[in-house]
Amino acid sequence: MAIIILLLISLTLWWESPPATKGADAEGHEFSAERAFKHVEVIAQHPHPVGSAENEKVRQYLLQQMEELGLNPKVDIYPWTIKRNDITESFDLHNIIGVLKGSQGGKVLMLTAHYDSTPFGPGANDDAVGVAALLETARALQAGPQLANDVWFVLTDGEEPGLLGATAFWNEGNYRETIGLVANFEARGSKGPAIMFQTSNDNGTLISEFASFAPAPVSNSLVGEIYKTMPNDTDLTVSLKAGIPGLNFAHADGWDKYHSPLDTPEYVSLATLQHHGDNALAAAKHFGNVDLSDVASANRVYFNWFGILIHYPQSMVLPLTLLLCAMWVFSLIFYIRKETVSLKGVASGLLAIVAGILLSLAAAYIYYKVIDVLGILKPEQGSPAPAVNPTFYNIGIVLLALFVYLIVTRFFKRRVNEMEMVLSGMLFFILLLVGTTWFLPGASYLFALPLCVHAIVVGCAMRRKHPAGMLNRAWAIILCAILPITLFTSLFHLLFTAMPLSSNIVCAALCSILFALLHPMMLRFISVRPPEHRADYSIISG
Template identity: 45%
Template sequence: MLRKDVLVAVVLAVALIAAAVANMTPRPLGLDAPANVFSAGRAMVDNRVIAKVPHPTGSPANYAVRNYLVSRMTQLGLSPQIQRIDAFQERPGKEPLVIGGVVENVIGVLPGKDRSAPALALMAHYDSVPGSPGAADDAAGVAAGLEIMRILKAQGTPARDVVLLLTDGEEAGLVGATGFFQSHPLARRIGFVINMEARGGGGPANMFETAAANGAVVDMFRKVAPSPASSSLTVYLYKQLPNDTDFTVPRKAGIAGLNYAFIARQFDYHSPVSTPENLSQGSLQHLGDEVLATAREAAFAPALPGKAPDKVYSNTLGSYLLAYPPLAGWGVLAVALALTALGVWRARRVDAFVWADVAKGVGAALYLLLTSATLFMLARRVTGAGFGFYDQAKLLANVHLWELALLVVGIGALLYTAAAVGRGRMRLAAAGLALLAGFLCTALSDWNLIGLGIGGAGAVVALLAFGRPAGVAGTWTGVLCLAFLAALALQIMAPTAAFLIAWPLAFGALAGAVSGMGTWRPIAAPIIVAVLAAVGLQWVLSYAHGVFIGIDMVEVQALFVWLSALLLWPLIQAEPEETRPRTVALIVLAVGFAVVGLVRAIPPWSARHPQPAIVTYVVQGATGQAKRFSLAPNPPDWARTVLKADGGHIVQDVAPGGWRGSPGDILSAWAKPVNPLPPAVMLNRVIDGSLEVRIVPPAGARTLTLDIRPTGKLTDATINGRPVKLLTQPGQWNRIYWQGAAEGVAVGFRAKGPGVIDTRYTATTEAWPTDAKPLPKMPPKVSGNSISGSTIVTGEQRFTW
């Protein structure tokens, strides 16, 4: 029989290689590609123009992009039009928020045979955030849309109109999409939307969101997608997250569709290095290939897919997408249960099964979940990187080493758990490991007790489970039983997500049935188990990678360590007399944390991955008093030099109005007074007897923040004449965040009798004051992100009537 450690090494190597291959993007096609296929090379011609410089909503650079898009759509024969509109979204809360602005959507139409049929809309946004050229987010989607429209037009007249909707103001808060779907006549005719996005600079294009009742849409998607990357889990999880894209607007309006994005190379997201040179053309190729296939089907099909019950679906091997109704999930669980029972029956036939060991297996699985989560949390804190968008830049700049560190720590936790339950007599050692990890995690988290609580729970489980040695058959059964209960709970509460546990469970149960729950009969059983483990583990690792790049919550990786245990358990559990597995596990854990130490110690910054800096000049509008601010955590020496340029001392401060920052991250220093013009804020009485607070920005200011607090009850609030739910509670601050508004914004209301209203404002101009000391030259390993180099004028005013 082959040595189990050799099999484990081979299984891990094969699964890792297969998972890496599954996440590769296709070879980008060049300018000479056939005219009827998508070419990343052709799309890059547009991308280089669109993403030449940062172009946020309302900026001169964005107007230049708008003009270019009108020209390109005219060349394509789409008869483009510009929808200029002020639009806003309301976000209720403790302090009601309205996000809006003046946007200019660019809309073109490829006429179909039936002009009255529900139309297809291809959607992407052409604005970027300040400080980023936005080659990925979302010049990639815009360029892909232009190339796809060229191909669709060349194919002939579609069955229905195809609308190319290039929105403005997505980064400002989905403002352009809101304005289109609320006000444009074409919006009433849209029957299907395909949105293209990016949250990084590379990786496969994942179809990660659909509208409700997606069964027929998923059937269409499966039929035509050439190399899909998608699952119903991402659709389910995205609904739980507070994230939005332009697709949110039509989805909430009940319009069916598909939402695509690539999210690898997260360092580039909203960064100055999101340039055409750094954009993965393979990702652009994959996005174009996938969207072209679904767009072609939707454009030329006799009818668009209707509503049907949601389906469970996911990639399996390669690009094959398996889908089935949620009801079939019960069948998967039944098969897994039957296979587990068969494995138990075979083990009992050879007297290799002890029922008491099942409880130890359940305990081992719980210990693995709790302790690996604690170890991952500890690893995250050992890196020294904080939590937040800019805090994790250090990890994203060294992302491959960081992912390797977590992989090794996870393998170590898995091996240690399997050694502890098999060998027995490791209660105190296993409990000590969990407690030590929890204590260190808490100590490195300003004594937040979460880490210690989870580690302590793992220690309690260790004391209960790791006494006498346990046999493989019983413990593996216990591991599978816990997974069955978890999959059963998901099947009841979230059936479209249950496959994440049910499928590895089924693979593990099949391996258990083949091998007699690890009693290795027949003689080829170890090879069969290893093959099943490699196939299943590749799938688990692919999901683990997706979660790793998607959210900065490394403790979630404990779930995938546990799922790996379902597949690997009979190959890794130690025999009672073996000491080597425990030693190997501790060495692997030590190596994992050594790699974590390298992540902390190795300077990550380079010209490709520069350290973020955000420096601004903040001026009090009434007095001209000024401060220089650093708004990014852990600012580089360059930013500190900027702060001290006028001789001021650096102190911790409160973020200027409109900026979100954690306490301790915001630094400031006194600066010489300058004289930029503040916005004009005034109280006007309207001809119908109502009142309005109007704010008009100074020349050059692109964004405004206006906070309003009434002291009495007001009614009939409006923004630019349209009703809004603001000013309903006396003493409550209400915030309006407005972009691209040279004419400003007016907040109207009615009041019974005299009253008082307090206002606070900021106006941001993305330029350094001309009468201040100029910014020093920026080193190549530092980048000015977001509104760095801007001037912010703040002030407050009280009005009475």
């Protein structure tokens, strides 16, 4: 069983890894990370914040490259004054706009990234990778057939001090009337997949179209819901406020390099650059031939699963939640009448899960404090990066939660039978489902889909003389485990690579609930076998 779990986890992570890098000898119509990386090396030689002489050098290089690509670039200049820390600064913003002409006109597709960096680092990932991806995309498009729509390559200035270039750009009324869709390319790290982490509202058409062309989609509506609650902004924030539909891409692994002196070409992943470029090129080829005058339709719930983007209407979330609640209540009543479970046993199961949650959180907090006191993940001297990879210590939270769950399970082994524990785990999932349905509908798939499978298996067991015996069948255990393990692996992968250890303590609680849902599988890890005295393999309390 452990082999199956490891296989599911490995396959999920493999499908979410960036694609293989294409070399400089790739076909002309293909995106090559090696060709694009040459731009990164030039752009990210030194820090080049807005208004600096280094930024002027970068701008001249970009203009030269866009002219050679036949994009006929122009520079929009905006005088700007900002006040930071009681200091007033005045400078000119310079947005660069290159145009790849289409054959039919219509609404424009805009591909955008910002070319300024922070004063603290050269900005190789943030956002020279995005800029280089767009330059190589423009070159690849020139080598292929002409698109129907114009494609604008907009390289904004002054993003780092507060989205200044994007704000100035969208203050132009004629731009709002001209552009039909925006794809923004950003960074919050130095490696990992290029995640499509944000869309505009009424994203149904965008998600359906993205699912049809994305070569290796890594995206889910959970990330979009989480991002809405965060204070972070990108240039897409401004275009969304202007009412322009859009997609937002970024990589987030290796976040310790973000906004630091280590954001250099040395720490750029070619695989990540390839993923950004594949997304940009595929988006341009697809949306460059689509009518962009109206791409709004009802929101969809979506997530990547083994290399494809699964999506369904968000309008299904509430009915599905109500149905699953009704099925759980029906199952509880049925098994109580069948004397397979008791209310006391289910209550004990709920108590066991609560105990597991609290103990796991406590253990994870102590674990974090010990690591913090020992300074294991503190930056190296003279560097903002930790001396060791924090991912392994994040995995420790999961292992701690597993250890706690197995101990709690042994303590409650004579109070709760397997069906009672599974129903208790389903109830916690239902509570989380109800919460996400109300507050974060895009995150509801994480709980709704595993519950659907469990509801079917538990329902099928009703026809058996020994229902709990069915839960121990290998096929039932594996069937019930596939979605929870793969979906939560994807979630934890995102959190462990994009967030610090202190923020991931909450994962211990999620693990406790997940283990309860997969209780029959968890029993395989300990020497706890249900007694065979009762026809349903239950364990009589007391």
